[in-house]
Every structure is written in C-alpha cells, then in structure tokens.
Amino acid sequence: MDSRFQQTVQVHSGDQNVLSDQAQRSANQAIGFLMQQAVENADCISLAAGLVDEESLPVRIVREAVAELLSDADSGRKLLQYGITSGPERLRRVFRTNLARLEHCADELRDLPLSHLVLTTGSQQLLSLVTQALFNPGDICLVAAPTYFVYIDVLQAAGAEIVPVTADADGMRPDSLAAAFQQIESSGKLHRVKLVYVVSDFDNPSGVSVSAARRPKILRIVQQYSLDHRIFLLEDCAYRELRYDGEAIPSIWSLDRTRETVILAQTFSKSFSPGIRVGMGVLPQSLVKAVTDLKGNEDFGSAHLNQHIVASAISTGAYVEHVRSVCESYRRKRDAMLATVEHEFAGLPGVTWFKPQGGMYVWMRLPDHIETGFASPLFHRATHVDKVMYVPGELSYPANWPDRPRCEMRLSFGVQNVAGITEGISRLASAVRWVLEARTQQAVSQSSAE
Ligand SMILES: Cc1ncc(COP(=O)(O)O)c(C=O)c1O
Known part of the structure; x- marks a missing residue:
C-alpha cells in the first residue's frame, strides 16, 4: 500500500x-x-x-449557444440524441480549424485526416484510453519529474513502470531523457518502453514549459529509440492556451512531420469550462482504431450537446474572445x-x-x-x-x-x-x-x- x-x-x-x-x-x-x-x-x-x-466561467456564451442550438426543435432533438464514438465529423472539422489557429497553420490543417481526431470527455479520458491501448503490466513510461499526479495514478493502475526524467526551468531535459533510455536499453528492457509523457506548456505542477529548443530534441530521442516497435510521445497541452507572457511555442506534435510518434491531448476544460468537459485527441494512424474501440466500450461517444456548445463558441469567435x-x-x-x-x-x-x-x-x-x-x-x-x-x-x-x-x-x-x-x-x-x-x-x- x-x-x-x-x-x-x-x-x-x-x-x-x-x-x-x-x-x-x-x-x-x-x-x-x-x-x-x-x-x-x-x-x-x-x-x-x-x-x-x-x-x-462562460455562462453567457453557453446560455446563448444552447438557446441557438435548441431554437429549432427538430435539429435540437438531434443534439439531445447520442452522437458517435469519435464525435461528429462536422464538429471535428471545427476543432481541427481551432488547432490550426493554435499552430499558426494557414491551410487549416486540411491534410490532417478527420479520422485522426477523437473528441473525448476531457483530456483525462484520452490519457486513460491511450494508456489502456498501450500498456500491459510491466511496460514502461518515461515522465518528467515532477509531473501531473493524476496521470501517475492512471499509469499505476495499468501496472506501468514509471521512470522519472529530470526536468528544470526549460522542462524535461533531453540529456536526462537520453540517459534514461540508454539505461533502459542496457538493462535489456527497451522493448517494454511504450510512451514518453510530456506536459509541454505550463506543466502541472511545476508551471514550466518545454523550451522551443528542447522540443525537437525530445522528439528526436524518442524516434531514435523506436527501433523494433514505435515508442509514442504523449503531449498533454492542457494549459497551452493559458499564456500570460511571452510568445506561444509550436507544439511537439507540429514538429512530428510523419505524425506517427506524437499523440496530442487537448482540452477545453481549462480555457472554457470543466463542467462541459470536452477534450480532443489527435492520434497517429496506428492508434486510431485501438483508441476508438476502447472508447466504444467506455461510452461510445462523449456528451453530444457539450461538443456542439464548444464548437459553436469556436465558430462564432466567442471562444477566442x-x-x-x-x-x-x-x-x-x-x-x-x-x-x-x-x-x-x-x-x-x-x-x-x-x-x-x-x-x-x-x-x-x-x-x-x-x-x-x-x-x-x-x-x-x-x-x-x-x-x-x-x-x-x-x-x-x-x-x-x-x-x-x-x-x-x-x-x-x-x-x-x-x-x-x-x-x-x-x-x-x-x-x-x-x-x-x-x-x-x-x-x-x-x-x-x-
Ligand atoms: C496536465 C493535465 N492534463 C489533463 C488534465 C485533465 O483535464 P480534463 O480532463 O478536464 O481535460 C488536467 C486537469 O487538471 C491536467 O492538469
């Protein structure tokens, strides 16, 4: 105990x-x-x-969005019905456009297939589904030390071995990450490494962000050690939009040109409302089926109306405001x-x-x-x-x-x-x-x- x-x-x-x-x-x-x-x-x-x-908390925006969404009884009833496991495609397009804004992508990320996006019940659900999809007891996850304690509990529940990696005022240290990988490799356990977990902006609890210079290095190390199987990098962007000073930094996900290594977890809990609890994951192709299958077992779709409320706030510009x-x-x-x-x-x-x-x-x-x-x-x-x-x-x-x-x-x-x-x-x-x-x-x- x-x-x-x-x-x-x-x-x-x-x-x-x-x-x-x-x-x-x-x-x-x-x-x-x-x-x-x-x-x-x-x-x-x-x-x-x-x-x-x-x-x-956005009481007025939500009140107006709900009034608008339910103003027509027929279409309103559809929103009060079940949605679909990954969230309606039309909404995922809205969320993709919002991600493109955060990444400063002029082309609205049109080359990112909507099938790679999954709308979840907060980002916590995504963290949990990804963990279920990847971990058997004894598999390894590398995390910054310190890191988000609820995710530590998720990993512990999965029976994962958690390897702490030193972090400083610029976030997880690439040299410490490489050293941790080397040690795991020399102990013959590289095949058990499934994931590196990074909260890239304003980490919970430390408040540090991974610096722009470190982001590509961390990605490269993870890819370098993906030899016999792919090791994923779970980038948790929970606090990304809550920036009070300095320039926004491109996500690690945006640096992953093949889009096969980084799983991006985003949430509207911190920037909008945790009571609405809408999150989103961007998944590598190889994880789409496993994560949606697991989500199917769990709830076969998160709260449909809530997804529409957030999408409506994004579309009207009320969200950014x-x-x-x-x-x-x-x-x-x-x-x-x-x-x-x-x-x-x-x-x-x-x-x-x-x-x-x-x-x-x-x-x-x-x-x-x-x-x-x-x-x-x-x-x-x-x-x-x-x-x-x-x-x-x-x-x-x-x-x-x-x-x-x-x-x-x-x-x-x-x-x-x-x-x-x-x-x-x-x-x-x-x-x-x-x-x-x-x-x-x-x-x-x-x-x-x-
Ligand atoms: C780092 C981090 N990730 C994920 C979450 C999960 O939040 P939610 O499920 O509301 O999106 C939290 C909540 O505090 C968090 O601090």
Whole structure:
C-alpha cells in the first residue's frame, strides 16, 4: 500500500478478493485522498484545488449557444440524441480549424485526416484510453519529474513502470531523457518502453514549459529509440492556451512531420469550462482504431450537446474572445500570488519558487528537511491552525521513487480570487515560519542537552 496516504473508507476484508488487479492498483489514489482532504478541511483557503476561476466561467456564451442550438426543435432533438464514438465529423472539422489557429497553420490543417481526431470527455479520458491501448503490466513510461499526479495514478493502475526524467526551468531535459533510455536499453528492457509523457506548456505542477529548443530534441530521442516497435510521445497541452507572457511555442506534435510518434491531448476544460468537459485527441494512424474501440466500450461517444456548445463558441469567435479575457483574469491572479509570495517568503532561507508564464500553479520548494506531505507537521499546521491547504509536491513523483523530493508544494491561483490568494499565501507563510522556528528550537535544545 502507498504509505503516503490511506483512505478512511471501510472495505470488507473479503471484498478485496473480488476486485480486479486494476481496481486494486487504483486504490489509494492521490486525487481521491486530496478530494477527501478538501472536504475534511472545508474551512481552509484552498490553494490546492485545480479548479478553474469561477468568476470567468462562460455562462453567457453557453446560455446563448444552447438557446441557438435548441431554437429549432427538430435539429435540437438531434443534439439531445447520442452522437458517435469519435464525435461528429462536422464538429471535428471545427476543432481541427481551432488547432490550426493554435499552430499558426494557414491551410487549416486540411491534410490532417478527420479520422485522426477523437473528441473525448476531457483530456483525462484520452490519457486513460491511450494508456489502456498501450500498456500491459510491466511496460514502461518515461515522465518528467515532477509531473501531473493524476496521470501517475492512471499509469499505476495499468501496472506501468514509471521512470522519472529530470526536468528544470526549460522542462524535461533531453540529456536526462537520453540517459534514461540508454539505461533502459542496457538493462535489456527497451522493448517494454511504450510512451514518453510530456506536459509541454505550463506543466502541472511545476508551471514550466518545454523550451522551443528542447522540443525537437525530445522528439528526436524518442524516434531514435523506436527501433523494433514505435515508442509514442504523449503531449498533454492542457494549459497551452493559458499564456500570460511571452510568445506561444509550436507544439511537439507540429514538429512530428510523419505524425506517427506524437499523440496530442487537448482540452477545453481549462480555457472554457470543466463542467462541459470536452477534450480532443489527435492520434497517429496506428492508434486510431485501438483508441476508438476502447472508447466504444467506455461510452461510445462523449456528451453530444457539450461538443456542439464548444464548437459553436469556436465558430462564432466567442471562444477566442473568452480565452483572452480568462488570461487577463489569471494574469492578475498569478501576479497577486507571486507578489505575495515574494513579500512573505523572500526572507525565509532556502525557500525558492518558479515564476510561471502561464497555467494555474506556482511551484515552491522549501529547505530539504521541511517535509510537506499529508502526514507532515507543516500540512497539519497549515490545515488545522492556519487554515490553508496546498498540494504536497511528493504526489507528483512516482510513489516508489526513493529519491523523490518531499519538500515541495503546488500552489494554485485557479479558484481563489485575489483577496483569497493574498490571504492564503500569508497563512501558508505563517505555517512555514512556525515549522522553521520549531526546528530551530529543537536544534537549540538538542545542542544544549549534549
Ligand atoms: C496536465 C493535465 N492534463 C489533463 C488534465 C485533465 O483535464 P480534463 O480532463 O478536464 O481535460 C488536467 C486537469 O487538471 C491536467 O492538469
């Protein structure tokens, strides 16, 4: 059992025997425990929740889109019917045009077959389907360290071996990726490598993006090691459109000229609405059938009306306008968080943080000896006394990785308003100061006892 956390759900001892291996590997997920913590600490200011900014959710755009879509009873009824597994072709064309805009492709990506596009229930479903399509227990996935913790759980459920690859302020390091591949090859396990997973823009949790210079290098390394079988690169673009500074960078997918290596995962949850939960995958030809077959088993098509709502917002231009205003709002909140962090933490020795150009998170590192996990004095102090919650950084590393840092925190500026962010960071600083002082006092009393 993962010793980082234990769910307080009662399970009859005999019940374990009837569960599949996958269900048992899915027990003790980080996300489940985190949500339980959020419920138990409802009086806290949450800097933990990865929820999006409530104020800027597109109520008017969705209301108008639904009114328009259902204004004619006959065509409205069709949208309230089941759709098709990959999403209607007409809509996939709209989503392809939107992707072409993000990639700055003048030809609307007309050479990308619509059959390679699949509309999903958020990008999470795509991550899960791709994993099911590729992994048998013992197969290997290389991930940036740290990385999106819910995907770590998906991989663990599949029985995958997760290999962490060092990342820095420019994202996953190509030299570390090459070294990891070399080591796997020399241990005779290259045939077990199925996937490299990269969140290319404003990673969750670290906020870093893979730099333009590194993107082709990472792709080349993956292709170079695809010897007897193809190794895929899953590029998760969840936060791509939430950019507040600097120039957009072409996706790794756009560099894959043969379109046979990179799987692109895109979502409208962060840029539009997670309640609508529309995601999209662009698949290499060789994965189209497997992923749609698996999706057929799961739901034979995501919410049809929701896909139309997003497509309508894209077609009218309301979507682009909305993303612009959402980015302004997030920029203000990011700036408020960074300013307060600077004010509260700059004087504390050994505390560092990354200033993200986009996304929803500030990643903070405390001195090595200050643990941040659910069982740590800091987490206890923060949630019980100072009333603030964060995501412990260790969740974002494979649980069985002995070297994983234990002293980091993910701080979200997604859901709180500016006042909540400012207050939350001040409370967190108070908890950190308390732990630092307690450590100092302990050291003093130890040395006077000696
Ligand atoms: C990096 C990353 N990928 C994927 C997702 C899944 O989001 P959704 O299923 O809503 O598209 C999230 C959600 O937080 C995320 O942070």
